[in-house]
Amino acid sequence: MRKSMRDFPSYFADAEASFDDAEFVVFGAPYDQTCSFRFGTRYAPNEIRNAAWNIETYNIRTGLDIKNSKIHDMGDLDISAKSPTEAVEEVRKAAEKIISAGKFPIMFGGEHSMTPGVIAGFGKNAKGIFVISIDAHIDYRLEYDDERNNHACAMRRCSEFVGPKNIAVLGIRSGCLEEMEDAKRDSLFYRDSYWIWENGIEKAIAEAVKRAGKRKIYFTLDIDGIDPAYAPGTGTPEAFGLHDYDVLKVIDAIAPRLVGFDIMEVCPPYDNGNTSMLAAKIVREVISKVKG
Numbered sequence: 001m002r003k004s005m006r007d008f009p010s011y012f013a014d015a016e017a018s019f020d021d022a023e024f025v026v027f028g029a030p031y032d033q034t035c036s037f038r039f040g041t042r043y044a045p046n047e048i049r050n051a052a053w054n055i056e057t058y059n060i061r062t063g064l065d066i067k068n069s070k071i072h073d074m075g076d077l078d079i080s081a082k083s084p085t086e087a088v089e090e091v092r093k094a095a096e097k098i099i100s101a102g103k104f105p106i107m108f109g110g111e112h113s114m115t116p117g118v119i120a121g122f123g124k125n126a127k128g129i130f131v132i133s134i135d136a137h138i139d140y141r142l143e144y145d146d147e148r149n150n151h152a153c154a155m156r157r158c159s160e161f162v163g164p165k166n167i168a169v170l171g172i173r174s175g176c177l178e179e180m181e182d183a184k185r186d187s188l189f190y191r192d193s194y195w196i197w198e199n200g201i202e203k204a205i206a207e208a209v210k211r212a213g214k215r216k217i218y219f220t221l222d223i224d225g226i227d228p229a230y231a232p233g234t235g236t237p238e239a240f241g242l243h244d245y246d247v248l249k250v251i252d253a254i255a256p257r258l259v260g261f262d263i264m265e266v267c268p269p270y271d272n273g274n275t276s277m278l279a280a281k282i283v284r285e286v287i288s289k290v291k292g
């Protein structure tokens with residue numbers, strides 16, 4: 001009987017460079033211990049790697065071939081059984097290693113609670129970063145389930161490094177009253193998905209970029225920011241989401257100023273395969289636009 005899928009190498013497609021030679025370094029953060037609904041994001045890094053082998057190296061949109069980008073795959077961090085605090089610290093160490101070597105970090109989650117670890121990895125320079133997040137959830141809770149490093153607190157933790165005024169969250173359509181009030185009090189900028197539907201992603205991007213001023217930008221993509229029609233395989237899906245083309249527009253607008261990227265919350269047990277494919281494609285679009 002034929003196997004259902006070809007076997008591919010265990011690294012991200014075309015990540016053939018050594019760490020020392022690489023411009024881009026990808027790594028997996030397979031952590032889903034603080035998940036609040038559906039578990040399984042720990043399987044995402046390998047599914048995204050696998051999916052990437054189905055994508056042509058030549059990008060017809062940008063005209064660039066990914067073979068001209070030097071990418072290294074560090075593999076997965078050994079964090080799946082650790083406490084949230086320990087896992088975030090492991091992410092920080094990995095990110096610091098990549099960033100201090102002058103390379104561009106790309107993390108595959110895992111859950112969104114790992115993102116503050118990368119921001120922490122910028123050390124003193126974190127203060128000069130503006131974070132753009134695409135997410136269905138504002139993730140601005142002080143804590144959740146008695147845990148500060150819960151995935152529902154990701155932007156709150158990032159705000160402690162960069163300041164709440166240096167964050168823009170696009171595409172939200174879920175948050176509790178308390179965190180929405182905290183966000184307003186702290187001048188956290190956000191545009192919900194209903195606003196974006198009415199006014200266009202271009203307007204939201206222009207506002208976010210204006211707020212960023214001259215800061216470098218870190219882009220974190222919680223895949224649930226995209227509508228479940230395009231990205232069904234995620235832990236906490238929310239209807240009325242962004243279009244996948246909205247994400248391309250964000251990438252195109254900010255790529256020249258990007259210092260890092262992560263793609264979080266893909267949940268393979270609830271996927272039909274398309275969400276991992278979309279994630280892999282988005283990673284390659286980011287590499288292509290940052291390189292270009």
Ligand SMILES: [Mn+2]
Nearest residue numbers: 136137222224
């Ligand atoms: Mn989310």
